[in-house]
Amino acid sequence: MENYVNFIDTAWKKFISTGKVNSKVRSEIKDSWIRCMNYGVDPYNGKGNIKHPNVKQLINKNNELISVARPIMESIYSMVRGSGFALFLTDKDGYIIEVIGDKDIMERVAELNFLKGELWSENVVGTNAIGTALYLNKPVQTIAAEHYGINQHSWTCSASPIYDEDDNLIGCINMSGNYYNAHSHTMGIVTAAAQSIQKQMALAISYKLLNITFDSISEGMIVINENMKVKRINGKALKILNISLEQAMNMDINEVLNGVNFQKLLQEKNKSLNNIEWDFSINNDIIKCVINVLPLNKNGKSSGMVITFTEVKIVHKLVNKFVGYKAQYQFKDIITTNREMKNMIAFAKKAAKSDCNILIQGESGTGKELISQSIHNYSDRANGPFVAVNCASIPSELFESELFGYEKGAFTGASKEGHPGKFELADGGTIFLDEIGELPLDIQSKLLRVLDNGKIVRIGGTYEKQLDVRVIGATNRILKKEIIKQNFREDLYYRLSVMEIKTIPLRERKDDIDVLVNDFVQKLNIKSKDKTISVKQLYINELKEYNWSGNIRELKNVVERDYYLSEDEIMNINCLNYDNVVKNIDSEESLEEEIKIVPLDCLEKNAIKDAIKKCNGNLQLASKLLNIGRATLYRKIKKYDIYVSK
Known part of the structure; x- marks a missing residue:
């Protein structure tokens, strides 16, 4: 060195x-x-x-x-x-x-x-x-x-x-x-x-x-060892369970998830639980979750488990999103120039900003669901679910399970995981009970309890679950008459009708027929793409003479049918019987004479032949007389094989 x-x-x-x-x-x-x-x-x-x-x-x-x-x-x-x-x-x-x-x-x-x-x-x-x-x-x-x-x-x-x-x-x-x-x-x-x-x-x-991933995933996650001791828990799990890290590390998983046989899962290879609805029992609180339990294997031997879970209400929100539990309409979608309708909308907007239950009464086809969806979207619950239930379509024996849900094994044929009711799916939003007058009396009493305390109990359940749901009921019945007939509970009526909205039938707002018809035709023109049809005022005036027992729904059907039967313009009503067009006719009266019905094709062919004959074969004059375009006249002549002398 x-x-x-x-x-x-x-x-x-x-x-x-x-x-x-x-x-x-x-x-x-x-x-x-x-x-x-x-x-x-x-x-x-x-x-x-x-x-x-x-x-x-x-x-x-x-x-x-x-x-x-x-x-x-x-x-x-x-x-x-x-x-x-x-x-x-x-x-x-x-x-x-x-x-x-x-x-x-x-x-x-x-x-x-x-x-x-x-x-x-x-x-x-x-x-x-x-x-x-x-x-x-x-x-x-x-x-x-x-x-x-x-x-x-x-x-x-x-x-x-x-x-x-x-x-x-x-x-x-x-x-x-x-x-x-x-x-x-x-x-x-x-x-x-x-x-x-x-x-x-x-x-x-x-x-x-791994830690960042562990703490950033949207699900709660708990890792336990083979002795059932908690080894890891992420922040999401602490938030869902509302406990501290110290509490989590000392908790007994068998008590917290009572009923899950963890020892059996550890002993059976490749055995897991997937998407099971289960309750966490924490500090005397019940937290409903959807859980997955996956055993951890090391050298062929189970060394613990990973439990992932999501709150049921979050799962419900995802379900609502994908199955369409969302309100589509807003107040701006209600087409009207009628003063009474505008007053009704103004009242509905005020009702929307409250958190009161609402009752909408009116005839079929007057837009009760459109109004209920508009109320939801105008309210502070707009980002929550809108769950619509047609009470007239549910068999009486299924009402309770449909509305309030059931626990696993609650009755023969029940799903082994249990099933949430429509009220749970509407948590944080609005439930729309259409045709509420069809509810059986025993369900009415249970609904009244829900309206009183905001809690539901599933069939087979042992505890009440607190919900945050606004109820909007709708009916075409006069509920006060149903109360007299003892078909509807008076206390439920007053609990529902804190804010009561009455829809206006079309026969009382005929000034809206102009804007409604033009809106229907405009949308049909956009939809059809291959043709554009206009509306004659004579046609609209003729529609105004009709009683419209089916209201806007009937009007829309009539206009749509006339649209597809027309070439360039809608001039005549093609689908209403003569007796229905007579002004101010009473639906219960009948005509003294029976009107002979002639097929439309025959009427049209004869009208064209008569016009050509009257105009001495001058097709230009004939088209003006028929109030149709010359090109349309030529097509009709060819269609009906009408001879035109030269």
């Missing part, structure tokens, strides 16, 4: 004085000396002389690297303690971010400014293991005068770069001591340390990503 130290010292002095390098000097040292001379580094210095402007910020920036590297550095130091060596960690630029060493070596370290925050790159302090290793991007050992700065000639240093999992340079680890203690094993130690740091960094990042 002494011979080499003397040789390299002589070679260094010659290079500093002449700029020439002895050919026996290692190429990586020779090249570094030349670079340092070109940098203008002072060979008679070799101390750190540039400090990071914000050492605290530097440490924080590299905190992850430091936290991983320090235990490894301490492990190495425990093996070399008392031997005069110190360990150094730098960032990718060469700034020192951690130092560990004996007291006596640390005094020498301070003399060289070999301290936290100091920059030890090659272009600042000259050839040194840290700076040269970072420059060459490979492990480097420097001994005695191989260092470019004279103040380092009593040192030996071994450094190795550190990379992240993507092979990006992130730092350097270095081991320094007295030059006479130099050994090739030192180089091996730091190289192994760098590799160990890299592996630990990769593990730390993977673990961090």
Whole structure:
């Protein structure tokens, strides 16, 4: 070693004085000396002389690297303690971010400014293991005068770069001591340390990503071991269960999920529970969830389980979204110029902004559901579900299960997972009970209880579930008459009709027929694409003479049929019997004479033949007389094979 130290010292002095390098000097040292001379580094210095402007910020920036590297550095130091060596960690630029060493070596370290925050790159302090290793991007050992700065000639240093999992340079680890203690094993130690740091960094990042994923998933997650002890729980689970981390780590999973046979699941290979509705019992609260239980297997043996779960109400929201439990209409979709209708809409808007139950009464076809959907979308519940139930279509024996749901095994044929009712699906939103006058009396009493306290009990259930649901009822019956007939509970009527809305039949708002017909035809034109049809005012006036017992629904059907039976314009009603068009006719009266019905094709053909005959074969005059276009007349002539004399 002494011979080499003397040789390299002589070679260094010659290079500093002449700029020439002895050919026996290692190429990586020779090249570094030349670079340092070109940098203008002072060979008679070799101390750190540039400090990071914000050492605290530097440490924080590299905190992850430091936290991983320090235990490894301490492990190495425990093996070399008392031997005069110190360990150094730098960032990718060469700034020192951690130092560990004996007291006596640390005094020498301070003399060289070999301290936290100091920059030890090659272009600042000259050839040194840290700076040269970072420059060459490979492990480097420097001994005695191989260092470019004279103040380092009593040192030996071994450094190795550190990379992240993507092979990006992130730092350097270095081991320094007295030059006479130099050994090739030192180089091996730091190289192994760098590799160990890299592996630990990769593990730390993977673990961090797993933690981020664990805590960011939208489901609650609990990991338990084979002894049923909670090992991990994510933030979502704590939020759903409304407990602290300490409570969670100490809870008995068998009590919390009473009824799940965890021991059996552990014993049976590849056995799991999927999408099962189950109750968490926490602090005397019942939290309904949909759970999945998946056993963890290690070397063919069960080592625990992963339980994932979602609140039932969240599942219901997803169900509502995909099955269409959403209100489509808004008040702006109600087409009217009628003053009474506008007053009704203004009242409905006020009712929407309250949280009262609402009763809508009116004839069929007057838009009760349109109004109920508009109320929902105008209210503060607009983002919640809108669940419509046609009470007239539910068999009497199924009313309770449809509205309030049932627990697993509640009756023969019941789903083994249980089933939510329409009220649960409407939680946070609105339930629309259409044809509410058809409810059986026993269901009316249960509905009254729900309206009173906002709670439901499933069939077979043992506890009440609090809901936040607004009820809108609708009926074409006169409920006060039904109360007299004892078909409807009076107390339920008054509980429902806090806000009562009466729809207006079309016969009382005939001034709306103009705008309604034009709107229907405009939408049909957009839908058909291949033709555009206009509406004659005579046609609208004729519609106004009809009683419209089916209201807007009937009007829409009539207009749609006339649209498809017309070519260019809708001029005549094609689908109403003559007796229905007579002004102010009473639907209960009958005509004294029976009107003979003639097929429309025959009427049209005869009308065209008569017009051509009257106009002496002049088709232009005939088309004007028939009030149709000439092109249409030609098509009809061809269709009916009508002879036209030349």
